Amino acid sequence: MIAFETQTIAGGVTAPAGFRASGVACGIKANGKPDLSILVSETPASAAAVFTTNVAQAAPILVSREHLQRSGGTAAAVVVNSGCANACTGADGLSHAREMTRLTAAAVGCKDEAVLVASTGVIGVKLPMEKVSAGIRLAAGALSPDGGAAAARAIMTTDPFSKEAAAEASTRGGTFRIGGMAKGSGMIEPMMATMLGFVTTDAMVAPALLQRALAAATDDTFNAISVDGECSTNDCVFALANGASGVALTDDDYPTLVAALRQVCEPLAIDIVRGGEGATKLITIRVTGAKTNADAKTTARAIANSPLVKTAVHGGDPNWGRLVAVAGRATRTLVLERARIEVGPVELFSNGTPFDERAAEAADYLRGKDIELHVDLGTGGPGEARMWSCDLTAEYVRINADYRT
Amino acid sequence: MIAFETQTIAGGVTAPAGFRASGVACGIKANGKPDLSILVSETPASAAAVFTTNVAQAAPILVSREHLQRSGGTAAAVVVNSGCANACTGADGLSHAREMTRLTAAAVGCKDEAVLVASTGVIGVKLPMEKVSAGIRLAAGALSPDGGAAAARAIMTTDPFSKEAAAEASTRGGTFRIGGMAKGSGMIEPMMATMLGFVTTDAMVAPALLQRALAAATDDTFNAISVDGECSTNDCVFALANGASGVALTDDDYPTLVAALRQVCEPLAIDIVRGGEGATKLITIRVTGAKTNADAKTTARAIANSPLVKTAVHGGDPNWGRLVAVAGRATRTLVLERARIEVGPVELFSNGTPFDERAAEAADYLRGKDIELHVDLGTGGPGEARMWSCDLTAEYVRINADYRT
Numbered sequence: 001m002i003a004f005e006t007q008t009i010a011g012g013v014t015a016p017a018g019f020r021a022s023g024v025a026c027g028i029k030a031n032g033k034p035d036l037s038i039l040v041s042e043t044p045a046s047a048a049a050v051f052t053t054n055v056a057q058a059a060p061i062l063v064s065r066e067h068l069q070r071s072g073g074t075a076a077a078v079v080v081n082s083g084c085a086n087a088c089t090g091a092d093g094l095s096h097a098r099e100m101t102r103l104t105a106a107a108v109g110c111k112d113e114a115v116l117v118a119s120t121g122v123i124g125v126k127l128p129m130e131k132v133s134a135g136i137r138l139a140a141g142a143l144s145p146d147g148g149a150a151a152a153r154a155i156m157t158t159d160p161f162s163k164e165a166a167a168e169a170s171t172r173g174g175t176f177r178i179g180g181m182a183k184g185s186g187m188i189e190p191m192m193a194t195m196l197g198f199v200t201t202d203a204m205v206a207p208a209l210l211q212r213a214l215a216a217a218t219d220d221t222f223n224a225i226s227v228d229g230e231c232s233t234n235d236c237v238f239a240l241a242n243g244a245s246g247v248a249l250t251d252d253d254y255p256t257l258v259a260a261l262r263q264v265c266e267p268l269a270i271d272i273v274r275g276g277e278g279a280t281k282l283i284t285i286r287v288t289g290a291k292t293n294a295d296a297k298t299t300a301r302a303i304a305n306s307p308l309v310k311t312a313v314h315g316g317d318p319n320w321g322r323l324v325a326v327a328g329r330a331t332r333t334l335v336l337e338r339a340r341i342e343v344g345p346v347e348l349f350s351n352g353t354p355f356d357e358r359a360a361e362a363a364d365y366l367r368g369k370d371i372e373l374h375v376d377l378g379t380g381g382p383g384e385a386r387m388w389s390c391d392l393t394a395e396y397v398r399i400n401a402d403y404r405t
Numbered sequence: 406m407i408a409f410e411t412q413t414i415a416g417g418v419t420a421p422a423g424f425r426a427s428g429v430a431c432g433i434k435a436n437g438k439p440d441l442s443i444l445v446s447e448t449p450a451s452a453a454a455v456f457t458t459n460v461a462q463a464a465p466i467l468v469s470r471e472h473l474q475r476s477g478g479t480a481a482a483v484v485v486n487s488g489c490a491n492a493c494t495g496a497d498g499l500s501h502a503r504e505m506t507r508l509t510a511a512a513v514g515c516k517d518e519a520v521l522v523a524s525t526g527v528i529g530v531k532l533p534m535e536k537v538s539a540g541i542r543l544a545a546g547a548l549s550p551d552g553g554a555a556a557a558r559a560i561m562t563t564d565p566f567s568k569e570a571a572a573e574a575s576t577r578g579g580t581f582r583i584g585g586m587a588k589g590s591g592m593i594e595p596m597m598a599t600m601l602g603f604v605t606t607d608a609m610v611a612p613a614l615l616q617r618a619l620a621a622a623t624d625d626t627f628n629a630i631s632v633d634g635e636c637s638t639n640d641c642v643f644a645l646a647n648g649a650s651g652v653a654l655t656d657d658d659y660p661t662l663v664a665a666l667r668q669v670c671e672p673l674a675i676d677i678v679r680g681g682e683g684a685t686k687l688i689t690i691r692v693t694g695a696k697t698n699a700d701a702k703t704t705a706r707a708i709a710n711s712p713l714v715k716t717a718v719h720g721g722d723p724n725w726g727r728l729v730a731v732a733g734r735a736t737r738t739l740v741l742e743r744a745r746i747e748v749g750p751v752e753l754f755s756n757g758t759p760f761d762e763r764a765a766e767a768a769d770y771l772r773g774k775d776i777e778l779h780v781d782l783g784t785g786g787p788g789e790a791r792m793w794s795c796d797l798t799a800e801y802v803r804i805n806a807d808y809r810t
Binding site: 087125396 | 496729733754
């Protein structure tokens with residue numbers, strides 16, 4: 001076991017050494033808000049990515065995956081646009097995504113295949129390539145070691161706030177930094193939400209190790225959130241490691257790397273939920289007493305996506321019966337006679353007995369903005385999981401029911 | 406192949422010969438509305454049942470299952486209360502459910518085990534047994550061959566209307582009738598919805614055949630609907646066949662029986678969706694071009710439960726990209742280049758090409774109350790499925806967010 005410590009620091013993707021970023025407005029969004037970001041590593045970086053599991057994958061997903069394969073897991077730049085998802089756009093869409101990487105490569109001086117690309121916005125609409133092309137030139141000229149915040153703003157759609165996080169980790173080889181930015185479920189027009197995440201580090205990490213650590217850190221951060229159970233055609237998380245800190249991480253440092261990645265990914269993931277469409281409350285769901293972690297995660301995910309649980313939390317209703325019902329449909333392993341339900345600090349059901357006299361206390365707790373729900377499935381097993389979700393509100397319906405045109 | 410025809414007739418559970426029913430108010434509901442129903446067959450009937458797949462099963466589910474086993478698939482009466490689910494109520498709950506069957510058996514003159522019981526309402530609250538006991542006596546005294554409508558009203562919670570259907574089927578042996586009633590997702594208090602269905606027939610059908618036919622008919626009717634993807638602790642569908650028509654059905658009549666059951670179960674199922682909490686539109690989802698029927702059903706179910714699809718339909722937004730995205734996450738077998746999306750009569754996406762110029766036409770169509778969505782997954786396979794759902798509205802949130810007390 002290697003001793004290490006990590007601590008949160010200010011900043012985002014440009015907090016680690018050797019990264020520059022920028023965000024500009026180039027007219028993809030009709031409202032004139034920033035809509036194109038570039039992130040560049042001063043030296044070629046190891047690169048890793050986690051992509052949407054959706055079978056309908058957008059053109060930028062296909063191109064980025066292809067580039068990572070061709071480059072053997074290295075990259076020098078990432079270009080991202082908001083306002084248009086470039087999904088379900090056929091051969092033109094693929095050609096547009098490739099063109100974005102070519103233009104970025106030319107502007108920052110690297111190979112095409114060293115550029116990763118991501119898009120978010122409306123599905124089925126083609127990119128306005130003249131605007132995108134001008135935007136890439138503009139963004140390349142604006143690259144700055146202080147550009148992380150601008151980049152984070154330009155990947156937003158209707159996110160209520162931009163999302164950045166950074167951390168510093170110390171290990172036997174020295175100190176390195178990790179930075180990140182993300183965007184969540186809000187859209188310039190009420191279309192499919194896309195979750196994008198970008199993580200940088202100035203540690204030196206081989207691509208395979210970076211990929212393994214990113215997958216692990218994503219699993220219980222970005223993959224442990226849900227706003228509405230939907231999975232986009234464009235979801236992706238990229239990680240770049242450029243070694244600029246001089247700290248080289250080996251397989252022995254895997255726990256350090258995962259912990260440091262989590263320290264950045266977890267607040268970004270939680271911020272995505274806090275900024276979920278129409279959300280007024282963050283819900284942290286903890287499931288324990290499952291036979292396996294997988295059972296626990298299935299249950300936690302079902303609770304995170306339950307409209308009845310999400311509306312109950314919205315209304316401040318300590319309606320524990322809904323948690324039992326969701327747990328009962330999500331897993332075959334609920335043992336009702338030994339199960340336990342807690343809403344914040346208030347135990348409402350235990351060993352088959354409801355404590356309805358505590359409902360008022362639980363209702364008080366639910367007036368807060370940070371809500372914890374705990375379900376113990378009662379199997380006595382070691383399985384547990386945590387998920388983050390938000391409440392379901394009339395505003396969510398309003399945002400997503402408005403006709404686009 | 407046996408020739409048969411079925412036609413819809415007026416009435417509900419007492420449309421077939423030899424059934425009596427009643428519905429009364431006994432004070433389980435604080436607002437004084439009817440809350441207890443009894444359904445009786447004049448002669449012992451074959452009985453079949455389909456129960457919730459939820460692991461957390463309410464006391465009446467456990468008792469009814471036990472009675473069906475002990476009686477070898479026969480029953481003479483069904484007692485149902487609304488206003489209290491008798492779920493998560495421990496040993497007391499079990500004893501209350503048994504007591505309901507004992508009281509009903511005594512009042513109508515049959516064995517305890519010949520009585521099935523169902524409950525719907527708030528989870529985790531015990532039944533007020535004095536009121537229930539008085540209600541059973543009252544309902545037994547009110548039993549009538551015209552009591553179907555009263556029974557259908559007394560099983561409602563906040564259903565906006567009661568749900569009855571009946572059909573007459575002619576086969577080589579003669580003419581028999583099937584009747585039914587159901588309740589859906591609306592509650593006296595905003596708690597877990599429960600779907601209850603009750604089907605009667607005056608055909609003579611052996612219990613095993615009735616069970617097989619009920620399971621088949623339920624599969625593409627009651628099991629093909631979703632209001633909010635939730636599955637209750639109390640869901641059940643009962644069928645009683647008393648032979649009063651003198652028409653005996655054998656295994657050869659299985660297609661007739663299933664068709665006749667579907668003719669009653671399908672309108673009841675659709676009415677449950679129409680009366681779904683906050684619903685303003687019925688959505689019929691058809692999925693074709695899947696490799697298997699199971700793939701098609703998985704996709705149809707995901708669309709039926711997608712908050713983004715349900716809000717888009719609510720807002721009249723022909724947002725076909727959401728259908729692609731849901732199909733892509735629900736199945737591994739979507740072939741985007743050959744997939745097809747239709748909103749009513751309007752094709753919006755086909756063979757990789759969007760037809761956004763038809764969006765206005767599709768938006769016009771979406772102003773209606775009966776919406777059809779068709780997704781062809783493009784695999785060229787024979788798999789298809791149909792599901793019914795409703796739109797997701799701010800009213801759904803309001804109903805389910807209101808604090809209970």
